Amino acid sequence: xxxxxxxxxxxxxxxxxxxxxxxxxKKLVExxxxxxxxxxxETTDFxxxxxxxxxxxxxxxxxxxxxxxxxxxxLYTHAAPKNVxxxxxxxxxTLREVLRHSEVASAVQVEIDERVTRLAEQYFxxxxxxxxxxxATLIFGDGIQWIKDAAPQSLDVVIIDSTDPIxxxxxxxxxxxxxxxxxALRPGGMIVQQSESPLLHLHILRDMHTxxxxxGYNDVKTLQFPQMIYPSGWWSATIARKxxxxxxxxxxxxxxxxxETKYYNADIHRAAFALPTFLQQALAQ
Amino acid sequence: xxxxxxxxxxxxxxxxxxxxxxxxxKKLVExxxxxxxxxxxETTDFxxxxxxxxxxxxxxxxxxxxxxxxxxxxLYTHAAPKNVxxxxxxxxxTLREVLRHSEVASAVQVEIDERVTRLAEQYFxxxxxxxxxxxATLIFGDGIQWIKDAAPQSLDVVIIDSTDPIxxxxxxxxxxxxxxxxxALRPGGMIVQQSESPLLHLHILRDMHTxxxxxGYNDVKTLQFPQMIYPSGWWSATIARKxxxxxxxxxxxxxxxxxETKYYNADIHRAAFALPTFLQQALAQ
Numbered sequence: 001x002x003x004x005x006x007x008x009x010x011x012x013x014x015x016x017x018x019x020x021x022x023x024x025x026k027k028l029v030e031x032x033x034x035x036x037x038x039x040x041x042e043t044t045d046f047x048x049x050x051x052x053x054x055x056x057x058x059x060x061x062x063x064x065x066x067x068x069x070x071x072x073x074x075l076y077t078h079a080a081p082k083n084v085x086x087x088x089x090x091x092x093x094t095l096r097e098v099l100r101h102s103e104v105a106s107a108v109q110v111e112i113d114e115r116v117t118r119l120a121e122q123y124f125x126x127x128x129x130x131x132x133x134x135x136a137t138l139i140f141g142d143g144i145q146w147i148k149d150a151a152p153q154s155l156d157v158v159i160i161d162s163t164d165p166i167x168x169x170x171x172x173x174x175x176x177x178x179x180x181x182x183x184a185l186r187p188g189g190m191i192v193q194q195s196e197s198p199l200l201h202l203h204i205l206r207d208m209h210t211x212x213x214x215x216g217y218n219d220v221k222t223l224q225f226p227q228m229i230y231p232s233g234w235w236s237a238t239i240a241r242k243x244x245x246x247x248x249x250x251x252x253x254x255x256x257x258x259x260e261t262k263y264y265n266a267d268i269h270r271a272a273f274a275l276p277t278f279l280q281q282a283l284a285q
Numbered sequence: 286x287x288x289x290x291x292x293x294x295x296x297x298x299x300x301x302x303x304x305x306x307x308x309x310x311k312k313l314v315e316x317x318x319x320x321x322x323x324x325x326x327e328t329t330d331f332x333x334x335x336x337x338x339x340x341x342x343x344x345x346x347x348x349x350x351x352x353x354x355x356x357x358x359x360l361y362t363h364a365a366p367k368n369v370x371x372x373x374x375x376x377x378x379t380l381r382e383v384l385r386h387s388e389v390a391s392a393v394q395v396e397i398d399e400r401v402t403r404l405a406e407q408y409f410x411x412x413x414x415x416x417x418x419x420x421a422t423l424i425f426g427d428g429i430q431w432i433k434d435a436a437p438q439s440l441d442v443v444i445i446d447s448t449d450p451i452x453x454x455x456x457x458x459x460x461x462x463x464x465x466x467x468x469a470l471r472p473g474g475m476i477v478q479q480s481e482s483p484l485l486h487l488h489i490l491r492d493m494h495t496x497x498x499x500x501g502y503n504d505v506k507t508l509q510f511p512q513m514i515y516p517s518g519w520w521s522a523t524i525a526r527k528x529x530x531x532x533x534x535x536x537x538x539x540x541x542x543x544x545e546t547k548y549y550n551a552d553i554h555r556a557a558f559a560l561p562t563f564l565q566q567a568l569a570q
Contacts, residue, residue, distance in 0.1 A: 002295045002339065004304060010287045017330030018513070019289060021304035045302030054287065062484060065561075199347060199513060226511060226519035228303070228484060233518015234511035260562075267559035274556030276350075276548040 009041055009049070011056050013231040016200045020056065020229060022046055028123060035113040035168055040123045046229075048123045050091065052116070052163060056229040058091050060124065066194075067127075068264040069225045070237055071097035073272060074157050074192045075104070076250050077239075081156045082106070087143035087172060089161035090116030093127040098159070099136060100259040107136050112168055114140040144171045150184035158185065160193035165204060173208060178215035178240065187243040191217075195238040197231050198224055198275075202282050205236060209283050212240040219245045222283065223272035225263070294326055294334070296341050298516040301485045305341065305514060307331055313408060320398040320453055325408045331514075333408045335376065337401070337448060341514040343376050345409060351479075352412075353549040354510045355522055356382035358557060359442050359477045360389070361535050362524075366441045367391070372428035372457060374446035375401030378412040383444070384421060385544040392421050397453055399425040429456050435469035443470065445478035450489060458493060463500035463525065472528040476502075480523040482516050483509055483560075487567050490521060494568050497525040504530045507568065508557035510548070 004010060010021040022043045029040040039051040047060025058066075071094055075081045082105045084098050090111035098107045111117055117138065121128045131138065139146065147158070158181045162169035171177055172193070181191050191212075196204045205222060212220045217240035227235035239246055254266045275283070289295060295306040307328045314325040324336040332345025343351075356379055360366045367390045369383050375396035383392045396402055402423065406413045416423065424431065432443070443466045447454040456462055457478070466476045476497075481489045490507060497505045502525035512520035524531050539551045560568070 002297045002304070004289060004295055004297070008304065010289060010304075010306070012287045012289070017308040017328060019287070019293065019295075019306035019308075021295070021306070023302040023304075043302060199511070224511075226484070226509075226517070228517045228519065232511070232513045234513065262563045263561040265559075265562050265565075268561055271556035271559030274550075274552035276553055277545075277550050278547045280550070 009051065011051075011054060013200065016231060018231065020231070022049055022059070022229070024049070029119060031115065033113050033115045038115060038119060040119055050119065050123070053167065055164065058093065058124065059229055060126070062228050063093055063127070065225055065263045066227055066235065067093040067097050068261050069223065069272065070094050070159055070161055070192060070194065072261065072264045073223055073269055074159070074190050074239060075101050076254050076269065077246060077248055078156055078188065078190060079248065079250070083155045084108070084157045084159065085110065085155055086159045086161055087147070088112070088163070088169065089159065091120040091124055091127050092117060092131055093124070094159055094161045095136060096127055096130045099130040099133045102258070105135060108139060109137070110139045110141055110143040110146045112140070112142055144177055144180075147177065147180045147184055152183050153186045155184045156186055156189050158189070158191040160191060162194065164196070173204070173211070175211040175215050178212050178217070182216055182242050185242045188241070190239055190241045190246070192237050192239045195222060195236045197234055198236050198279050199232045199234055202279070205238065205279070206282055206285065208238050212238065217241055218243055221246045221273060222275060222279070224275070225272055294336065296336070296339060298485065301516060303516065305516070307334055307344070307514070309334070314404060316400065318398050318400045323400060323404060325404055335404065335408070338452065340449065343378065343409065344514055345411070347513050348378055348412070350510055350548045351512055351520065352378040352382050353546050354508065354557065355379050355444055355446055355477060355479065357546065357549045358508055358554055359444070359475045359524060360386050361539050361554065362531060362533055363441055363473065363475060364533065364535070368440045369393070369442045369444065370395065370440055371444045371446055372432070373397070373448070373454065374444065376405040376409055376412050377402060377416055378409070379444055379446045380421060381412055381415045384415040384418045387543070390420060393424060394422070395424045395426055395428040395431045397425070397427055429462055429465070432462065432465045432469055437468050438471045440469045441471055441474050443474070443476040445476060447479065449481065458489070458496070460496040460500050463497050463502070467501055467527050470527045473526065475524055475526045475531070477522050477524045480507060480521045482519055483521050483564050484517045484519055487564070490523065490564070491567055491570065493523050497523065500525070502526055503528055506531045506558060507560060507564070509560065510557055
């Protein structure tokens with residue numbers, strides 16, 4: 001049986017009995033912020049790699065799948081996504097994908113921990129390459145409060161790119177937060193939130209559907225994609241829409257998009273919403 | 286940083302700089318056969334778990350995805366899959382899914398290592414529950430030779446459920462083997478083969494497409510699905526068809542199927558063929 005020596009970072013998935021490891025060349029950063037402990041490693045095969053409170057967050061090699069799937073499905077479903085907010089998302093990879101859309105007039109990122117962004121600027125500069133875009137605003141503060149204070153019907157898309165629903169991110173998975181988002185959204189507006197592993201966290205997905213529906217959205221749908229460094233290697237995002245069904249992929253715009261994607265395309269967009277039978281059954285309950 | 290103690294099985298993905306671990310309660314079996322070293326563990330969260338030559342093979346909890354995706358997409362695409370052969374597949378999970386199809390008149394499994402099947406009977410009895418079906422034949426021998434000796438145009442579907450393309454399975458990834466399969470297939474017949482991780486093994490996928498095309502098939506397509514215990518948690522299967530395009534999903538039959546699936550359904554069938562842009566580009570080269 002193989003044994004991992006000290007040249008490996010390992011995340012044990014508590015409650016799941018599984019673990020994922022990346023081989024590291026060196027530790028670049030370890031710091032405790034007021035919110036969490038952040039580490040950055042240089043890996044042998046995945047480029048730079050950020051860990052928060054012991055949980056894998058982002059690697060240079062495969063973050064493209066997550067960032068593309070947290071942004072393009074909602075932005076190409078909304079007819080005119082003008083005002084977009086990202087809650088969390090401190091590595092700025094989600095913000096970058098949002099800013100690739102020329103329909104977006106303003107993109108605000110509200111990350112609670114400024115150090116995540118400062119370290120991303122240093123160790124993941126490619127994710128931060130559009131931070132200076134004049135349409136972008138970086139705010140370091142409490143996303144829950146920001147949404148509560150937002151003018152009613154002032155937003156088109158809210159992207160909740162948070163850590164797991166424990167610790168600082170817990171309030172981002174609550175009905176009251178979803179209600180505040182709904183108030184801040186224009187009709188037809190959408191929220192999308194990372195919703196954990198379909199295999200390991202079915203109860204979280206189910207609770208999110210229940211909370212989003214009870215917060216008054218007209219439609220709630222989950223999409224799925226691979227995500228190698230997260231528990232089970234299989235991840236999901238859940239979308240809720242105010243006043244309309246989640247439909248209307250702007251297929252011609254996807255075909256003519258003036259930027260490159262490595263994972264996302266119109267076929268993948270449709271395919272991501274196809275759910276396995278066990279997940280359909282769990283979410284129908 | 287977490288350290289895994291001796292209560293874990295770890296597979297290091299050589300060349301990828303990653304590793305996957307399951308927490309084990311005890312080792313049930315360790316034996317060296319003429320072909321390979323087989324271990325069976327009882328895990329804390331994934332039920333029984335088989336390992337061959339240090340590589341994860343099958344766990345009770347999540348094998349359903351793999352076995353359903355290696356079988357139902359081809360069997361519901363072929364208009365009348367009467368004669369089916371499984372090469373490898375010694376745990377019998379693929380054979381079980383094949384036998385669920387009432388159109389199948391005979392299903393032959395040719396596994397080189399009888400011990401895999403005998404241990405599966407003991408530790409994964411649910412996978413072997415249809416082994417006594419009168420349509421099933423279990424052969425322990427060389428699948429490459431079996432295909433070479435098969436009567437021309439005697440088969441409808443060949444499912445190659447093998448280990449990685451190193452060691453005993455290497456010949457199953459060669460052009461000459463694909464040509465022998467093509468000879469044994471009736472017109473419209475299909476082969477499907479597990480084709481590794483789209484993220485980590487792109488070169489294998491590309492080589493398979495090249496070899497299958499040069500072996501004279503009319504169409505080659507890859508489908509993808511999550512597979513938690515395999516490297517990257519993301520896996521693929523590649524299909525080649527003789528004399529026809531890979532199309533014609535029997536959707537009404539899927540809707541009316543007299544057996545349960547946990548992962549597969551008609552939406553998933555279509556979705557699995559949607560490929561990420563980077564994979565489309567790699568396979569188009």
